[in-house]
Amino acid sequence: MAAFFDMGGYGGFVWxxxxxVAFVMVGLWIMxxxxxxxxxxxxxxxxPRTRRRQQEPNDET
Amino acid sequence: MKRKHxxxxxxMIGLLLLGSSAALILTAFEDNIxxxxxxxxxxxxxxxPAQRLRIGGLVMAGSVEKLAGAVVAFTITDTxxxxxxxxxxxxxxxxxxxxxxxxxxxxxxGVFQADEVLAKxxxxxxxxxxAEALKQSGQWKPKETTQ
Amino acid sequence: MIxxxxxxxxxxxxxxxxxxxxxxxxxxxxxxxxxxxxxASPADYQQGETVRIMYIHVPAAWMALFxxxxxxxxxxxxxxxxxxLADLAARATAPIGACFTLLALVxxxxxxxxxxxxxxxxxxxxxxxxxxxxxxxxxxxxxxAFDDAERGFKASAxxxxxxxxxxxxxxxxxxxxNTLHQPASVLKAGGPAIHASMLTPLILMAxxxxxxxxxxxxxxxxxxxNAMKVRALRMRQVQQAxxxxxxAAGKVG
Numbered sequence: 001m002a003a004f005f006d007m008g009g010y011g012g013f014v015w016x017x018x019x020x021v022a023f024v025m026v027g028l029w030i031m032x033x034x035x036x037x038x039x040x041x042x043x044x045x046x047x048p049r050t051r052r053r054q055q056e057p058n059d060e061t
Numbered sequence: 062m063k064r065k066h067x068x069x070x071x072x073m074i075g076l077l078l079l080g081s082s083a084a085l086i087l088t089a090f091e092d093n094i095x096x097x098x099x100x101x102x103x104x105x106x107x108x109x110p111a112q113r114l115r116i117g118g119l120v121m122a123g124s125v126e127k128l129a130g131a132v133v134a135f136t137i138t139d140t141x142x143x144x145x146x147x148x149x150x151x152x153x154x155x156x157x158x159x160x161x162x163x164x165x166x167x168x169x170x171g172v173f174q175a176d177e178v179l180a181k182x183x184x185x186x187x188x189x190x191x192a193e194a195l196k197q198s199g200q201w202k203p204k205e206t207t208q
Numbered sequence: 209m210i211x212x213x214x215x216x217x218x219x220x221x222x223x224x225x226x227x228x229x230x231x232x233x234x235x236x237x238x239x240x241x242x243x244x245x246x247x248a249s250p251a252d253y254q255q256g257e258t259v260r261i262m263y264i265h266v267p268a269a270w271m272a273l274f275x276x277x278x279x280x281x282x283x284x285x286x287x288x289x290x291x292x293l294a295d296l297a298a299r300a301t302a303p304i305g306a307c308f309t310l311l312a313l314v315x316x317x318x319x320x321x322x323x324x325x326x327x328x329x330x331x332x333x334x335x336x337x338x339x340x341x342x343x344x345x346x347x348x349x350x351x352x353a354f355d356d357a358e359r360g361f362k363a364s365a366x367x368x369x370x371x372x373x374x375x376x377x378x379x380x381x382x383x384x385x386n387t388l389h390q391p392a393s394v395l396k397a398g399g400p401a402i403h404a405s406m407l408t409p410l411i412l413m414a415x416x417x418x419x420x421x422x423x424x425x426x427x428x429x430x431x432x433x434n435a436m437k438v439r440a441l442r443m444r445q446v447q448q449a450x451x452x453x454x455x456a457a458g459k460v461g
Contacts, residue, residue: 014257014261021268032431065289072287155254182390186406187403
Protein backbone atom coordinates (compact mmCIF):
# COMPACT_ATOMS: atom_id res chain seq x y z
CA MET A 1 0.00 0.00 0.00
CA ALA A 2 2.74 2.43 0.95
CA ALA A 3 4.60 1.44 -2.18
CA PHE A 4 1.49 2.24 -4.21
CA PHE A 5 1.29 5.78 -2.84
CA ASP A 6 5.03 6.23 -3.17
CA MET A 7 4.86 5.53 -6.94
CA GLY A 8 8.53 4.59 -7.10
CA GLY A 9 9.49 7.89 -5.47
CA TYR A 10 7.36 9.94 -7.89
CA GLY A 11 4.21 10.06 -5.72
CA GLY A 12 4.76 13.79 -5.26
CA PHE A 13 4.20 14.27 -8.98
CA VAL A 14 1.74 11.53 -9.90
CA TRP A 15 -0.84 12.16 -7.17
CA UNK A 16 -1.04 15.96 -7.49
CA UNK A 17 -1.56 15.48 -11.24
CA UNK A 18 -4.50 13.13 -10.61
CA UNK A 19 -5.86 15.37 -7.83
CA UNK A 20 -5.86 18.47 -10.05
CA VAL A 21 -7.62 16.61 -12.85
CA ALA A 22 -10.28 15.37 -10.40
CA PHE A 23 -10.69 18.83 -8.87
CA VAL A 24 -11.06 20.67 -12.18
CA MET A 25 -13.37 18.07 -13.79
CA VAL A 26 -15.68 17.77 -10.77
CA GLY A 27 -15.63 21.55 -10.34
CA LEU A 28 -16.55 22.19 -13.98
CA TRP A 29 -19.38 19.67 -13.71
CA ILE A 30 -20.78 21.35 -10.58
CA MET A 31 -20.54 24.81 -12.17
CA UNK A 32 -22.25 23.58 -15.33
CA UNK A 33 -25.10 22.08 -13.30
CA UNK A 34 -25.46 25.33 -11.39
CA UNK A 35 -25.52 27.30 -14.64
CA UNK A 36 -28.24 25.05 -16.02
CA UNK A 37 -30.33 25.45 -12.86
CA UNK A 38 -30.00 29.23 -12.52
CA UNK A 39 -30.76 29.78 -16.20
CA UNK A 40 -33.84 27.57 -16.01
CA UNK A 41 -35.06 29.43 -12.89
CA UNK A 42 -34.52 32.72 -14.69
CA UNK A 43 -36.51 31.48 -17.67
CA UNK A 44 -39.34 30.22 -15.49
CA UNK A 45 -39.53 33.61 -13.79
CA UNK A 46 -39.87 35.36 -17.16
CA UNK A 47 -42.20 32.92 -18.87
CA PRO A 48 -45.83 34.11 -18.66
CA ARG A 49 -47.16 30.57 -18.38
CA THR A 50 -45.10 29.56 -15.36
CA ARG A 51 -44.59 32.99 -13.86
CA ARG A 52 -47.81 33.01 -11.85
CA ARG A 53 -46.86 29.79 -10.13
CA GLN A 54 -43.23 30.68 -9.56
CA GLN A 55 -43.38 34.24 -8.29
CA GLU A 56 -44.85 35.81 -5.22
CA PRO A 57 -48.43 37.06 -5.65
CA ASN A 58 -47.52 40.65 -4.82
CA ASP A 59 -45.04 40.85 -7.72
CA GLU A 60 -46.27 43.21 -10.44
CA THR A 61 -45.98 43.25 -14.26
CA MET B 62 -29.11 30.69 -50.66
CA LYS B 63 -26.85 33.15 -52.46
CA ARG B 64 -25.81 34.88 -49.24
CA LYS B 65 -25.03 31.54 -47.64
CA HIS B 66 -22.62 30.64 -50.45
CA UNK B 67 -21.03 34.04 -50.31
CA UNK B 68 -20.37 33.66 -46.59
CA UNK B 69 -18.99 30.15 -47.15
CA UNK B 70 -16.50 31.29 -49.81
CA UNK B 71 -15.59 34.29 -47.65
CA UNK B 72 -14.77 32.09 -44.66
CA MET B 73 -12.89 29.58 -46.83
CA ILE B 74 -10.74 32.23 -48.52
CA GLY B 75 -10.11 33.84 -45.15
CA LEU B 76 -8.90 30.57 -43.63
CA LEU B 77 -6.73 29.86 -46.67
CA LEU B 78 -5.05 33.27 -46.51
CA LEU B 79 -4.58 32.95 -42.78
CA GLY B 80 -3.09 29.47 -43.07
CA SER B 81 -0.61 30.47 -45.75
CA SER B 82 0.48 33.60 -43.90
CA ALA B 83 0.96 31.54 -40.73
CA ALA B 84 3.05 29.06 -42.72
CA LEU B 85 5.16 31.90 -44.14
CA ILE B 86 5.73 33.48 -40.75
CA LEU B 87 6.66 30.15 -39.14
CA THR B 88 9.10 29.37 -41.96
CA ALA B 89 10.66 32.82 -41.64
CA PHE B 90 11.15 32.43 -37.90
CA GLU B 91 12.24 28.81 -38.06
CA ASP B 92 15.55 29.62 -36.35
CA ASN B 93 13.78 31.02 -33.32
CA ILE B 94 11.23 28.22 -33.04
CA UNK B 95 13.83 25.47 -33.08
CA UNK B 96 14.42 24.53 -29.47
CA UNK B 97 17.88 23.06 -29.96
CA UNK B 98 20.51 22.36 -32.59
CA UNK B 99 21.89 18.97 -33.45
CA UNK B 100 25.66 18.41 -33.21
CA UNK B 101 25.91 18.55 -37.02
CA UNK B 102 24.10 21.89 -37.16
CA UNK B 103 26.23 23.24 -34.33
CA UNK B 104 29.52 22.20 -35.92
CA UNK B 105 28.42 23.83 -39.22
CA UNK B 106 27.15 26.96 -37.48
CA UNK B 107 30.39 27.70 -35.57
CA UNK B 108 28.60 29.95 -33.07
CA UNK B 109 30.08 32.82 -31.12
CA PRO B 110 31.31 31.65 -27.67
CA ALA B 111 29.18 34.38 -26.11
CA GLN B 112 26.02 33.11 -27.77
CA ARG B 113 23.75 31.10 -25.51
CA LEU B 114 22.24 28.12 -27.26
CA ARG B 115 20.93 24.61 -26.85
CA ILE B 116 22.23 21.39 -28.27
CA GLY B 117 20.26 18.18 -28.44
CA GLY B 118 21.00 14.58 -29.33
CA LEU B 119 21.66 11.20 -27.79
CA VAL B 120 24.12 10.65 -24.97
CA MET B 121 26.73 8.41 -26.52
CA ALA B 122 26.97 5.09 -24.71
CA GLY B 123 30.09 4.86 -22.52
CA SER B 124 30.88 8.56 -22.84
CA VAL B 125 29.68 9.75 -19.40
CA GLU B 126 32.68 10.62 -17.26
CA LYS B 127 32.95 12.18 -13.79
CA LEU B 128 35.64 14.85 -13.77
CA ALA B 129 37.14 16.70 -10.83
CA GLY B 130 34.91 19.15 -8.95
CA ALA B 131 31.59 17.37 -9.57
CA VAL B 132 31.79 18.16 -13.27
CA VAL B 133 30.24 15.59 -15.59
CA ALA B 134 31.46 15.21 -19.14
CA PHE B 135 29.59 13.35 -21.86
CA THR B 136 29.30 13.28 -25.61
CA ILE B 137 26.15 14.21 -27.52
CA THR B 138 25.74 12.55 -30.88
CA ASP B 139 23.27 12.67 -33.74
CA THR B 140 24.98 9.57 -35.18
CA UNK B 141 26.82 11.77 -37.72
CA UNK B 142 28.77 14.29 -35.61
CA UNK B 143 29.50 14.56 -31.90
CA UNK B 144 29.99 17.37 -29.41
CA UNK B 145 31.53 17.00 -25.95
CA UNK B 146 29.57 18.60 -23.12
CA UNK B 147 30.77 19.58 -19.65
CA UNK B 148 28.19 20.24 -16.97
CA UNK B 149 28.20 20.91 -13.23
CA UNK B 150 24.92 20.26 -11.48
CA UNK B 151 22.14 17.79 -10.95
CA UNK B 152 21.24 15.64 -13.92
CA UNK B 153 17.55 14.81 -14.50
CA UNK B 154 16.33 11.32 -13.56
CA UNK B 155 15.89 10.33 -17.17
CA UNK B 156 19.48 11.20 -18.08
CA UNK B 157 21.22 8.03 -19.18
CA UNK B 158 23.44 6.74 -21.91
CA UNK B 159 21.68 6.13 -25.20
CA UNK B 160 18.83 8.48 -24.28
CA UNK B 161 17.99 11.90 -25.66
CA UNK B 162 19.29 15.01 -23.93
CA UNK B 163 19.17 18.79 -24.42
CA UNK B 164 21.96 20.94 -22.95
CA UNK B 165 21.91 24.72 -22.68
CA UNK B 166 25.07 26.82 -22.50
CA UNK B 167 27.96 28.09 -24.62
CA UNK B 168 30.28 26.45 -27.10
CA UNK B 169 33.82 27.36 -26.09
CA UNK B 170 36.80 25.94 -27.91
CA GLY B 171 34.94 22.95 -29.24
CA VAL B 172 33.61 21.94 -25.80
CA PHE B 173 30.04 22.77 -24.90
CA GLN B 174 29.89 24.32 -21.41
CA ALA B 175 26.37 23.60 -20.20
CA ASP B 176 24.66 25.20 -17.24
CA GLU B 177 21.41 23.30 -17.72
CA VAL B 178 20.80 19.75 -18.88
CA LEU B 179 17.31 18.46 -19.71
CA ALA B 180 16.41 14.91 -20.59
CA LYS B 181 14.41 14.30 -23.75
CA UNK B 182 12.64 11.01 -24.07
CA UNK B 183 11.38 9.29 -27.17
CA UNK B 184 7.85 8.23 -28.06
CA UNK B 185 8.29 4.59 -27.00
CA UNK B 186 6.49 3.28 -23.93
CA UNK B 187 6.81 -0.31 -22.74
CA UNK B 188 7.28 -2.38 -19.60
CA UNK B 189 10.90 -3.15 -18.60
CA UNK B 190 10.48 -6.87 -19.36
CA UNK B 191 9.41 -6.12 -22.91
CA ALA B 192 12.37 -3.78 -23.40
CA GLU B 193 14.67 -6.52 -22.09
CA ALA B 194 13.12 -9.12 -24.41
CA LEU B 195 13.47 -6.76 -27.40
CA LYS B 196 17.13 -6.18 -26.59
CA GLN B 197 17.83 -9.89 -26.28
CA SER B 198 16.10 -10.77 -29.52
CA GLY B 199 18.06 -8.04 -31.30
CA GLN B 200 14.99 -6.08 -32.38
CA TRP B 201 16.13 -2.97 -30.56
CA LYS B 202 16.19 0.21 -32.59
CA PRO B 203 19.70 0.81 -33.91
CA LYS B 204 19.85 4.54 -33.05
CA GLU B 205 20.03 3.77 -29.35
CA THR B 206 22.98 1.46 -29.61
CA THR B 207 25.36 3.99 -31.11
CA GLN B 208 28.88 2.75 -30.37
CA MET C 209 -39.86 32.97 -33.17
CA ILE C 210 -41.12 29.47 -33.95
CA UNK C 211 -37.99 28.71 -35.96
CA UNK C 212 -35.80 29.84 -33.09
CA UNK C 213 -37.58 27.70 -30.54
CA UNK C 214 -38.44 24.57 -32.55
CA UNK C 215 -34.88 23.39 -33.05
CA UNK C 216 -33.74 23.81 -29.43
CA UNK C 217 -36.82 21.96 -28.22
CA UNK C 218 -35.96 19.00 -30.39
CA UNK C 219 -32.37 19.23 -29.16
CA UNK C 220 -33.44 19.14 -25.51
CA UNK C 221 -35.56 16.04 -26.20
CA UNK C 222 -32.55 14.36 -27.80
CA UNK C 223 -30.34 15.47 -24.89
CA UNK C 224 -32.78 13.89 -22.45
CA UNK C 225 -32.11 10.54 -24.12
CA UNK C 226 -28.33 10.90 -24.49
CA UNK C 227 -27.43 12.49 -21.16
CA UNK C 228 -27.92 9.48 -18.86
CA UNK C 229 -25.88 7.38 -21.29
CA UNK C 230 -23.08 9.95 -21.37
CA UNK C 231 -23.05 10.04 -17.56
CA UNK C 232 -22.98 6.23 -17.35
CA UNK C 233 -20.19 5.99 -19.93
CA UNK C 234 -18.16 8.61 -18.06
CA UNK C 235 -18.31 6.58 -14.85
CA UNK C 236 -17.76 3.25 -16.57
CA UNK C 237 -14.69 4.42 -18.50
CA UNK C 238 -13.24 6.33 -15.57
CA UNK C 239 -13.54 3.33 -13.23
CA UNK C 240 -11.99 0.89 -15.70
CA UNK C 241 -9.45 3.43 -16.96
CA UNK C 242 -8.29 4.33 -13.45
CA UNK C 243 -8.13 0.65 -12.50
CA UNK C 244 -5.90 -0.14 -15.47
CA UNK C 245 -3.98 3.11 -15.22
CA UNK C 246 -3.15 2.95 -11.52
CA UNK C 247 -3.21 -0.77 -10.67
CA ALA C 248 -3.20 -3.11 -13.65
CA SER C 249 -0.45 -1.61 -15.81
CA PRO C 250 3.32 -1.79 -15.55
CA ALA C 251 5.83 0.99 -14.99
CA ASP C 252 7.70 2.22 -18.04
CA TYR C 253 11.19 0.87 -18.78
CA GLN C 254 12.61 4.41 -18.78
CA GLN C 255 10.15 6.66 -16.99
CA GLY C 256 9.09 4.32 -14.22
CA GLU C 257 5.85 5.14 -12.44
CA THR C 258 5.62 8.68 -13.85
CA VAL C 259 4.24 7.08 -17.00
CA ARG C 260 0.90 7.00 -15.15
CA ILE C 261 0.66 10.77 -15.61
CA MET C 262 0.36 10.00 -19.33
CA TYR C 263 -3.10 8.45 -18.76
CA ILE C 264 -4.50 11.85 -17.79
CA HIS C 265 -2.10 14.16 -19.60
CA VAL C 266 -2.55 12.74 -23.09
CA PRO C 267 -6.40 12.48 -22.98
CA ALA C 268 -6.55 16.06 -21.66
CA ALA C 269 -4.30 17.25 -24.49
CA TRP C 270 -6.34 15.34 -27.10
CA MET C 271 -9.55 16.83 -25.76
CA ALA C 272 -8.01 20.31 -25.74
CA LEU C 273 -7.47 19.98 -29.50
CA PHE C 274 -10.77 18.16 -30.08
CA UNK C 275 -12.79 20.81 -28.25
CA UNK C 276 -11.12 23.62 -30.17
CA UNK C 277 -11.81 21.86 -33.48
CA UNK C 278 -15.44 21.31 -32.45
CA UNK C 279 -15.71 24.94 -31.34
CA UNK C 280 -14.24 26.26 -34.59
CA UNK C 281 -16.55 24.00 -36.62
CA UNK C 282 -19.56 25.27 -34.64
CA UNK C 283 -18.42 28.87 -35.15
CA UNK C 284 -18.06 28.28 -38.90
CA UNK C 285 -21.54 26.75 -39.02
CA UNK C 286 -22.93 29.71 -37.09
CA UNK C 287 -21.28 32.27 -39.38
CA UNK C 288 -22.18 30.58 -42.65
CA UNK C 289 -25.51 28.83 -42.08
CA UNK C 290 -26.77 30.85 -39.09
CA UNK C 291 -27.84 27.68 -37.32
CA UNK C 292 -29.40 28.81 -34.04
CA LEU C 293 -27.72 26.10 -31.96
CA ALA C 294 -24.21 26.44 -33.43
CA ASP C 295 -23.29 29.58 -31.48
CA LEU C 296 -24.59 27.97 -28.31
CA ALA C 297 -22.59 24.79 -28.94
CA ALA C 298 -19.40 26.84 -29.37
CA ARG C 299 -20.17 28.85 -26.23
CA ALA C 300 -20.83 25.65 -24.26
CA THR C 301 -17.64 23.97 -25.52
CA ALA C 302 -15.20 26.83 -24.80
CA PRO C 303 -14.99 26.51 -20.98
CA ILE C 304 -14.68 22.71 -21.22
CA GLY C 305 -11.87 23.01 -23.75
CA ALA C 306 -10.14 25.64 -21.64
CA CYS C 307 -10.27 23.29 -18.63
CA PHE C 308 -8.80 20.41 -20.65
CA THR C 309 -6.02 22.68 -21.96
CA LEU C 310 -5.19 23.86 -18.45
CA LEU C 311 -5.10 20.25 -17.24
CA ALA C 312 -2.83 19.24 -20.12
CA LEU C 313 -0.44 22.07 -19.22
CA VAL C 314 -0.44 21.40 -15.47
CA UNK C 315 -0.13 17.60 -15.69
CA UNK C 316 2.55 18.03 -18.35
CA UNK C 317 4.46 20.30 -16.01
CA UNK C 318 4.18 17.74 -13.19
CA UNK C 319 5.50 15.14 -15.60
CA UNK C 320 8.24 17.34 -17.04
CA UNK C 321 9.85 18.22 -13.74
CA UNK C 322 10.85 14.66 -12.73
CA UNK C 323 11.57 13.40 -16.28
CA UNK C 324 12.97 16.30 -18.29
CA UNK C 325 14.31 18.15 -15.26
CA UNK C 326 12.19 21.27 -15.78
CA UNK C 327 8.61 22.42 -15.15
CA UNK C 328 8.44 24.42 -18.33
CA UNK C 329 10.39 25.18 -21.50
CA UNK C 330 9.49 27.50 -24.35
CA UNK C 331 9.62 24.85 -27.05
CA UNK C 332 7.20 24.86 -29.99
CA UNK C 333 4.78 22.30 -28.50
CA UNK C 334 4.43 23.80 -25.03
CA UNK C 335 4.25 27.36 -26.32
CA UNK C 336 1.61 26.56 -28.94
CA UNK C 337 -0.55 24.79 -26.32
CA UNK C 338 -0.25 27.83 -24.04
CA UNK C 339 -1.45 29.95 -26.97
CA UNK C 340 -4.39 27.55 -27.35
CA UNK C 341 -5.31 28.21 -23.72
CA UNK C 342 -5.22 31.98 -24.31
CA UNK C 343 -7.36 31.53 -27.45
CA UNK C 344 -10.03 29.82 -25.35
CA UNK C 345 -9.90 32.62 -22.78
CA UNK C 346 -9.97 35.25 -25.53
CA UNK C 347 -12.97 33.58 -27.15
CA UNK C 348 -14.88 33.52 -23.87
CA UNK C 349 -14.01 37.13 -23.03
CA UNK C 350 -14.97 38.43 -26.49
CA UNK C 351 -18.15 36.36 -26.45
CA UNK C 352 -19.41 38.25 -23.40
CA ALA C 353 -17.91 41.63 -24.24
CA PHE C 354 -20.91 43.04 -26.10
CA ASP C 355 -24.30 44.20 -24.81
CA ASP C 356 -25.84 42.74 -27.95
CA ALA C 357 -25.22 38.98 -27.59
CA GLU C 358 -25.37 38.35 -31.35
CA ARG C 359 -22.50 40.76 -32.00
CA GLY C 360 -20.41 39.04 -29.34
CA PHE C 361 -21.11 35.66 -30.93
CA LYS C 362 -20.04 36.94 -34.35
CA ALA C 363 -16.84 38.63 -33.18
CA SER C 364 -15.74 35.66 -31.07
CA ALA C 365 -16.62 33.20 -33.85
CA UNK C 366 -14.22 35.02 -36.15
CA UNK C 367 -11.55 34.89 -33.45
CA UNK C 368 -12.12 31.14 -32.99
CA UNK C 369 -11.77 30.54 -36.74
CA UNK C 370 -8.61 32.66 -36.97
CA UNK C 371 -7.15 30.79 -34.00
CA UNK C 372 -7.81 27.45 -35.66
CA UNK C 373 -4.46 27.74 -37.53
CA UNK C 374 -2.91 26.94 -34.17
CA UNK C 375 -4.44 23.44 -34.07
CA UNK C 376 -2.35 21.86 -36.86
CA UNK C 377 0.67 23.77 -35.54
CA UNK C 378 0.24 22.08 -32.15
CA UNK C 379 -0.28 18.65 -33.68
CA UNK C 380 2.74 18.79 -35.98
CA UNK C 381 5.03 21.04 -33.90
CA UNK C 382 6.91 17.97 -32.66
CA UNK C 383 7.56 16.86 -36.26
CA UNK C 384 8.30 20.22 -37.85
CA UNK C 385 10.75 21.56 -35.27
CA ASN C 386 13.16 20.27 -32.68
CA THR C 387 11.24 20.27 -29.42
CA LEU C 388 11.88 18.96 -25.93
CA HIS C 389 8.46 17.35 -26.07
CA GLN C 390 8.57 13.88 -27.58
CA PRO C 391 6.82 13.11 -30.90
CA ALA C 392 3.40 11.44 -31.12
CA SER C 393 3.17 7.90 -29.78
CA VAL C 394 -0.35 6.80 -30.68
CA LEU C 395 -1.52 8.80 -33.72
CA LYS C 396 1.51 8.29 -35.92
CA ALA C 397 2.50 6.54 -39.09
CA GLY C 398 3.44 2.91 -38.52
CA GLY C 399 1.13 2.34 -35.57
CA PRO C 400 1.39 3.18 -31.89
CA ALA C 401 4.76 3.02 -30.12
CA ILE C 402 3.09 2.13 -26.84
CA HIS C 403 2.92 -1.38 -25.46
CA ALA C 404 -0.61 -2.84 -25.30
CA SER C 405 -0.55 -2.95 -21.49
CA MET C 406 -0.14 0.85 -21.48
CA LEU C 407 -2.31 1.55 -24.50
CA THR C 408 -5.34 -0.03 -22.76
CA PRO C 409 -5.56 2.46 -19.86
CA LEU C 410 -4.73 5.33 -22.23
CA ILE C 411 -7.61 4.49 -24.59
CA LEU C 412 -10.03 3.89 -21.68
CA MET C 413 -9.15 7.23 -20.11
CA ALA C 414 -9.45 8.95 -23.49
CA UNK C 415 -12.97 7.50 -23.83
CA UNK C 416 -13.77 8.62 -20.27
CA UNK C 417 -12.67 12.19 -21.10
CA UNK C 418 -14.73 12.13 -24.29
CA UNK C 419 -17.85 10.86 -22.50
CA UNK C 420 -17.33 13.50 -19.81
CA UNK C 421 -17.13 16.18 -22.50
CA UNK C 422 -20.41 15.00 -24.03
CA UNK C 423 -22.09 14.90 -20.62
CA UNK C 424 -20.99 18.37 -19.53
CA UNK C 425 -21.61 19.76 -23.04
CA UNK C 426 -25.27 18.64 -22.87
CA UNK C 427 -25.68 20.21 -19.42
CA UNK C 428 -24.15 23.48 -20.63
CA UNK C 429 -26.20 23.42 -23.87
CA UNK C 430 -29.40 23.26 -21.83
CA UNK C 431 -28.18 26.23 -19.83
CA UNK C 432 -27.28 28.14 -23.00
CA UNK C 433 -30.70 27.37 -24.54
CA ASN C 434 -32.40 28.68 -21.39
CA ALA C 435 -30.21 31.77 -21.46
CA MET C 436 -31.04 32.34 -25.14
CA LYS C 437 -34.77 32.10 -24.40
CA VAL C 438 -34.32 34.52 -21.50
CA ARG C 439 -32.60 36.98 -23.85
CA ALA C 440 -35.37 36.61 -26.43
CA LEU C 441 -38.12 37.11 -23.85
CA ARG C 442 -36.40 40.15 -22.35
CA MET C 443 -35.99 41.67 -25.80
CA ARG C 444 -39.66 41.09 -26.53
CA GLN C 445 -40.61 42.75 -23.26
CA VAL C 446 -38.49 45.75 -24.13
CA GLN C 447 -40.06 45.91 -27.59
CA GLN C 448 -43.54 45.64 -26.15
CA ALA C 449 -42.75 48.37 -23.65
CA UNK C 450 -41.44 50.55 -26.49
CA UNK C 451 -44.57 49.86 -28.48
CA UNK C 452 -46.78 50.71 -25.52
CA UNK C 453 -44.83 53.93 -25.00
CA UNK C 454 -45.29 54.87 -28.65
CA UNK C 455 -49.01 54.13 -28.53
CA ALA C 456 -49.39 56.13 -25.33
CA ALA C 457 -47.36 59.01 -26.78
CA GLY C 458 -49.52 58.93 -29.93
CA LYS C 459 -52.70 59.17 -27.88
CA VAL C 460 -51.48 61.98 -25.69
CA GLY C 461 -49.71 64.05 -28.31
